[in-house]
Amino acid sequence: MYAHNLYDDLYGNVSFDNHWCYIRAYLLYVGLATLYHSHLLQPIFRFFRVVFYKSKQLQTIRFMFRLVLIQWLMDFLLILPVLFLHNFDYTPQYYYCQTLYIDIKKLLISTFIVYYIPMVGIGAIYFYILYYMKKTKNQSILQNRQVSNQRGLVVLHRINFLIGILFMVSFPAALTTLDLYQHQIGDVGAQHLAVGLRNNTTITTLDLQSNSICNTGVQHLADALKHNTKLTTLHLQYNQIGDVGAQHLSSALRNNMTLTTLNLRCNQIRNVGTQHLADALKNNTTLTTLDLQYNCIGDVGAKHLANALRYNTTLTTLHLVGNQIGDIGTQHLAHALRNNVALLTLTIEFNIIGDIGAQHLANALKYNTVILLLSYISVD
Numbered sequence: 001m002y003a004h005n006l007y008d009d010l011y012g013n014v015s016f017d018n019h020w021c022y023i024r025a026y027l028l029y030v031g032l033a034t035l036y037h038s039h040l041l042q043p044i045f046r047f048f049r050v051v052f053y054k055s056k057q058l059q060t061i062r063f064m065f066r067l068v069l070i071q072w073l074m075d076f077l078l079i080l081p082v083l084f085l086h087n088f089d090y091t092p093q094y095y096y097c098q099t100l101y102i103d104i105k106k107l108l109i110s111t112f113i114v115y116y117i118p119m120v121g122i123g124a125i126y127f128y129i130l131y132y133m134k135k136t137k138n139q140s141i142l143q144n145r146q147v148s149n150q151r152g153l154v155v156l157h158r159i160n161f162l163i164g165i166l167f168m169v170s171f172p173a174a175l176t177t178l179d180l181y182q183h184q185i186g187d188v189g190a191q192h193l194a195v196g197l198r199n200n201t202t203i204t205t206l207d208l209q210s211n212s213i214c215n216t217g218v219q220h221l222a223d224a225l226k227h228n229t230k231l232t233t234l235h236l237q238y239n240q241i242g243d244v245g246a247q248h249l250s251s252a253l254r255n256n257m258t259l260t261t262l263n264l265r266c267n268q269i270r271n272v273g274t275q276h277l278a279d280a281l282k283n284n285t286t287l288t289t290l291d292l293q294y295n296c297i298g299d300v301g302a303k304h305l306a307n308a309l310r311y312n313t314t315l316t317t318l319h320l321v322g323n324q325i326g327d328i329g330t331q332h333l334a335h336a337l338r339n340n341v342a343l344l345t346l347t348i349e350f351n352i353i354g355d356i357g358a359q360h361l362a363n364a365l366k367y368n369t370v371i372l373l374l375s376y377i378s379v380d
Contacts, residue, residue: 017090017097025088025097026079033075033114040118041067043125050129078113085109178203182210190217194224197231205233218245225252225259232258237265237291246273250280253287263291265319274301278308285314293321293347302329306336313342322350330357334364341368 044067048058057063082088087106088097099110185193190213197203213221218241225231241249246269253259269277274297281287297305302325309315325333330353337343353361 021090021097022083022088026083029079029082029110029114030075033079034072036114036118037071037075038068040121040125041071043122043129047125047129051132078117082110082113176202177205177207179207180211181207185211185213187212187214187217187220191220194220197221197224198227200228201230204230205235206231207235208239209235210238213239213241213245215241215244215248217241219248222248222252225249226255228256229258233261234259235263236267237263239267241267241269243270243273243276245269247276250276253277253280253284257286260286261289262287263289264295265291265293267295269295269297269301271296271298271300271304273297275304278304281305281308281315282311284312288314289317290315291319292323293319295323297323297325299326299329299332301325303332306332309333309336309340309343312340316342317345318343319347320351321347323348325351325353327354327357327360331360334360337361337364338367 041064045059045064048055052058082099085106087099087110089099089106090097099106180193183189185208189211190208193208197206208221213236218236218239221234225234239245241264245267246264249262249264253262269292274292274295277290277292278301281290295301297320301323302320305318305320306329309318325348330348330351333346333348334357337346
């Protein structure tokens with residue numbers, strides 16, 4: 001993987017999406033399976049010593065060596081379905097193939113084969129040994145081994161206790177943050193993600209920065225937000241949702257009652273898209289942070305946001321950096337600030353605000369005592 005990253009740094013625009021990539025992923029998973037499954041050999045050996053103690057050939061080094069070879073062969077066969085079912089996907093940002101974390105079905109299949117098979121096997125073997133020793137400890141055939149078995153019984157109880165703890169903690173905890181930054185999932189990936197997000201009750205933060213998501217993908221996400229009751233933070237910066245995508249999100253904001261932070265930085269949103277968002281803000285009572293930096297909302301978009309600020313009582317942070325806002329747009333924002341008592345932070349640097357716009361803002365601050373931070377202005 002690191003060699004591939006170095007190769008891309010030297011030559012650029014390379015892809016390793018070929019058959020060898022999937023074969024390497026297959027061999028990697030075989031290696032992981034071999035590592036985890038090797039832990040089964042010790043309980044198998046103990047099983048033969050306790051249950052089949054009369055069969056000396058089952059306790060020889062030669063027999064255990066054969067078990068190792070059988071385990072390796074089984075691991076190669078067990079991982080084959082993962083390869084044939086196309087559970088490996090190429091990740092262009094890392095230049096290798098793996099099972100993606102966003103595909104829960106594929107991830108569960110791989111995890112079950114590699115991790116849970118040995119866990120279940122070890123637990124089953126030790127529980128059976130315990131059952132066998134308790135069942136036969138009073139029989140005369142085991143009287144000579146009773147003292148040894150009593151010591152083994154104590155050890156097995158401890159082993160089973162540890163296995164139970166490991167098995168419980170091996171289940172993934174409730175996922176609260178899903179970071180898919182720069183994974184290039186596109187509209188199709190956003191659609192699949194929206195299906196899972198619709199009824200999800202654990203994820204609170206979703207990061208979809210730089211994923212080539214357009215208005216179609218955002219439409220699916222917005223539909224999911226209408227039903228989702230857990231998500232509080234959504235990062236969509238550096239995509240291309242445009243005005244149509246902003247319209248879809250505004251529709252979601254009218255219904256969603258949990259989203260508090262929405263980041264739409266660098267999304268080609270203009271005054272039309274801003275109007276849709278502003279209309280939703282008039283009635284929204286949960287959103288506290290809206291980031292619209294480096295879009296093209298202009299004076300008209302600023303006017304729409306100013307109208308929304310006259311009604312909105314929950315938005316505390318508004319980022320409007322680099323939006324081609326001039327004196328007229330600043331005037332509308334300044335008038336809105338005179339009556340708005342909720343907004344705490346307004347960032348408007350790197351716009352085209354002149355002396356007149358600055359004067360409007362200065363006048364607004366005479367009446368507004370709630371604004372705690374007003375970022376500096378780039379005077380044209």
